[in-house]
Amino acid sequence: MSMINAALVESFDEPPHYRSVPAPAAAPGQETVDVLAVGVHPATRGIAAGKHYTSPKTLPALAGADAVVRRADGSLGYVMTMGAGSLAERIVIDPxxxxxxxxxxxxxxxxxxxxxxxxxxxxxxxxxxxxAGQSVLVHGATGNAGSTAVKVAKHLGAGRVIAAGRNRARLDDLASEGADSVVQLVPDEDVTAAALAEAAAEVDVVLDYVWGPPTELAMRAVLGARTQHTRLLDWVQIGGMGGDAITLSGHALRSSAFRILGSGFGAVDTEVMLREFAELVAAIAAGGMAVRPHPFRLDQVEAAWAHQDAPGERTVILL
Ligand SMILES: NC(=O)c1ccc[n+]([C@@H]2O[C@H](COP(=O)([O-])OP(=O)(O)OC[C@H]3O[C@@H](n4cnc5c(N)ncnc54)[C@H](OP(=O)(O)O)[C@@H]3O)[C@@H](O)[C@H]2O)c1
Incomplete structure (x- = not known):
């Protein structure tokens, strides 16, 4: 039997381990691809810890949630495997x-x-x-997804982008990279609320990576300062770095044309995602936005899991 190297989740309480596993065999209609690079994202870690809605139901399971791959014809591709895993020298995939x-x-x-x-x-x-022309508040703009959101919003034609986050140095970087205004989220809630109210009262869309109590504060601040109550405000929950739940008053929902919705793999049709991501890949390849890779080899997978990314970098396993 031919064997390949892989990273396996054997327990949700441990990092994945470097193992030798049987090479996968492609079923009819599937394609075998060589894996070149796999990002270790918050979702990748959450899946491997059994905490994501796509986490495997049985173990051992392949770690990794996405991959840059080389196809049999030599071309490059990007795949999102989520709970099915991607951290192996070769994987099989629906072309x-x-x-x-x-x-x-x-x-x-x-x-x-x-x-x-x-x-x-x-x-x-x-x-x-x-x-295009609308204004966007990125709540939690100092992480990789939030920082990239500032650039994506600008790329897609936002008229005004407000970056709100904790890390002052990262906010200063974002101001020089395209954010029209920055708000520092500080421990003093009154100061944070006043700054959000001043910068973001009339915003059209909020991209929220924080959620939890900081979002309760931000919602009160923005809704409380809004002057055009019937102007639509879409508040999109994307990440939960500040908590998984919020308490929301009915008054807040009634007081403005205010909608809350989520955005993630469970919320969008796969065909739509594939179409959209082809354009995003092209924008990244053209140099429009970049997160700095911090590389590890596959046999260093446990060290990769233990590594804490510095602001602006992302652990990547190269195969
Ligand atoms: N739904 C989707 O499609 C999707 C896709 C990708 C990512 N996400 C989610 O988005 C979130 C961020 O991902 P990422 O890749 O940006 O991770 P990341 O690079 O690790 O950044 C996370 C950042 O969150 C900030 N943060 C943590 N607690 C905070 C708080 N209480 N208030 C404000 N900021 C806080 C931290 O920045 P500071 O220390 O500088 O404050 C940290 O750098 C995760 O929950 C991830 O799962 C969702």
């Missing part, structure tokens, strides 16, 4: 699910950038009626 990647694209850079960038691309292109 219709492979997003074409332009030749010459750096696999490590694409593996680092694609997952953070697709969060805002999906939200703005498929979840809300976003139009």
């Amino acid at each position: 219709a699910a492979i997003i074409p990647v332009p030749e010459g694209t750096d696999p490590a850079l694409l593996a680092a950038t694609m997952n953070p960038a697709l969060s805002s691309w999906t939200a703005l292109r498929t979840r809300v009626p976003f139009q």
Whole structure:
């Protein structure tokens, strides 16, 4: 039996382990591809910890949730496997699910950038009626997905982008990279609320990576300061770095034309995602946005899981 190297989740309480496993065999209609680079994103870690809605139901299971791959014809592709795993030298995949990647694209850079960038691309292109010229608040803009969201919103024609986050240095970077205004989220809630109210009262879309109590505060601040109550405000829950739940008053929902919705893999049709992501891959390949890859080899998978990314970087396993 031919064997390949892989990273297996054997327990939700441990990092994946480097193992030798039987090479996968493609069923009719499937394609075997070589895996080049796999990002270790928050969702990748959540899946491997049994905490994601696509986490495997049985173990052992292949770690990894996406991959940059090389196809049999030599071309590059990007795939999102989510709970089915991607961290092996070769995987089998439905060819219709492979997003074409332009030749010459750096696999490590694409593996680092694609997952953070697709969060805002999906939200703005498929979840809300976003139009060029509208204004966007990115709540939690200092992580990779939030920082990329500032650039994606600008790329898609936002008139004004407000970046709100905790890390002052990252906010300053974002101001020089295209954010029209920045709001620092500080421990003093009154100061944060006043700053959000001043900068974002009339915003059209909020891309929210924080949720939890900081979002309760931000919603009160923005809704409380809004002067055009019937102007639509779409608040899109994308990440939960500040908590998984909020308490929301009925008054808040009635007081403005205010809608809350989520954006993630469960919320968008696969065909729509594949179409949208082909354009996003091209934008990343063209240099429009980048997260810095921090590379590890596959046999260093446990060290990769233990590594804490510095602001602006993403752990990537190169095969
Ligand atoms: N739904 C989707 O399609 C989708 C796709 C990709 C990612 N996501 C989600 O988006 C979130 C962020 O992902 P990422 O790739 O950006 O991760 P990341 O690069 O690790 O960034 C996370 C950032 O969150 C910030 N943060 C943590 N707690 C916070 C708080 N209480 N208030 C404000 N900011 C806080 C931290 O920045 P500071 O320390 O600088 O404040 C941290 O850098 C995750 O929940 C991820 O699962 C969703």
